[in-house]
Amino acid sequence: MASKPTVLITGASSGIGAVYADRFARRGHDLVLVARNAERLESVASRLRAETDVTVDIIQADVTAAADIARIEERLREDERIGILVNNAGAALPGSFVEQNAAQAADLIALNVTAPTRLAAAVAPRFARAGSGAIVNIGSVVGLAPELGLTVYGATKAFVQFLSQGLAQELGPKGVYVQAVLPAVTRTEIWERSGRDVNAMPAVMETAELVDAALVGFDRREAVTIPPLPDAGQWDALEAARRAMLPNYRQVHAAARYRAVA
Numbered sequence: 001m002a003s004k005p006t007v008l009i010t011g012a013s014s015g016i017g018a019v020y021a022d023r024f025a026r027r028g029h030d031l032v033l034v035a036r037n038a039e040r041l042e043s044v045a046s047r048l049r050a051e052t053d054v055t056v057d058i059i060q061a062d063v064t065a066a067a068d069i070a071r072i073e074e075r076l077r078e079d080e081r082i083g084i085l086v087n088n089a090g091a092a093l094p095g096s097f098v099e100q101n102a103a104q105a106a107d108l109i110a111l112n113v114t115a116p117t118r119l120a121a122a123v124a125p126r127f128a129r130a131g132s133g134a135i136v137n138i139g140s141v142v143g144l145a146p147e148l149g150l151t152v153y154g155a156t157k158a159f160v161q162f163l164s165q166g167l168a169q170e171l172g173p174k175g176v177y178v179q180a181v182l183p184a185v186t187r188t189e190i191w192e193r194s195g196r197d198v199n200a201m202p203a204v205m206e207t208a209e210l211v212d213a214a215l216v217g218f219d220r221r222e223a224v225t226i227p228p229l230p231d232a233g234q235w236d237a238l239e240a241a242r243r244a245m246l247p248n249y250r251q252v253h254a255a256a257r258y259r260a261v262a
């Protein structure tokens, strides 16, 4: 058995996932790479096999297809070499909420919400039993910003963040590390695929810088890593404000401002 855990990365055929594959390979981790486009996956895999000593398997799969995700879940449950899951596969939608339709929203939720939840659920019991392992979930700063007009996409990413923070609470004491990574605009195909021009954005991070920063957070075992945020204190303040409200939710009566005036 390899001394370093194998890393399973979804959405590794391009963009952020392909850079994660590169970086974990260079750290000496064997890889299992997942995406729909087998040719592109194989191209990433063969380059990494040539440039590093690691073993790279590919799984051609659509994580929204029942039979395909079942195969990945089985691999996560049974392959004890896999010690890190990177839930990265994702997409965005073109247009505004009224320009999108219900089927597009459901498809996006299947990809950005259901798939990472299922994969985390498949692997978490084994990691918890072993007392080790890591789950990295790629969210987005859009999940913190309803103002941006990317409502369904942002809602899926808010879910990813909550899922990650909740899993960190549940699994952290069992020795399992869970990280939410929240990129902002990063130069990848997601923009073109969702009908947007990344070059029209005022600030764009390159994938290498994004992933290298995310891995600094990973190595520090941060629960939430926001690579573009200059002042970490702003995130800490948001978390402190949220936590300060927790004891106030336990009430028998509605708050005074909601009581009917006699």
Ligand SMILES: NC(=O)C1=CN([C@@H]2O[C@H](COP(=O)(O)OP(=O)(O)OC[C@H]3O[C@@H](n4cnc5c(N)ncnc54)[C@H](OP(=O)(O)O)[C@@H]3O)[C@@H](O)[C@H]2O)C=CC1
Pocket (backbone or CB within 6 Å): 010, 011, 012, 013, 014, 015, 016, 017, 034, 035, 036, 037, 038, 040, 061, 062, 063, 064, 088, 089, 090, 091, 092, 111, 138, 139, 140, 141, 182, 183, 184, 185, 186, 187, 188, 189, 190, 191, 193
């Ligand atoms: N780029 C950005 O500005 C930001 C991106 N993110 C997040 O980063 C993650 C990676 O996206 P990014 O690298 O930007 O975009 P890309 O479009 O370059 O990568 C998306 C990856 O997901 C895979 N994928 C898409 N749909 C499926 C599917 N149904 N089944 C399996 N794999 C799938 C794609 O491969 P294939 O087509 O071969 O299946 C591809 O490898 C996403 O979760 C995204 O939301 C977050 C914030 C900002």
Ligand SMILES: CC(=O)[C@H](N)C(=O)O
Pocket (backbone or CB within 6 Å): 091, 092, 139, 140, 141, 142, 150, 153, 183, 184, 185, 186, 190, 191, 194
């Ligand atoms: C909106 C997007 O497409 C982007 N992936 C982001 O999260 O910023």
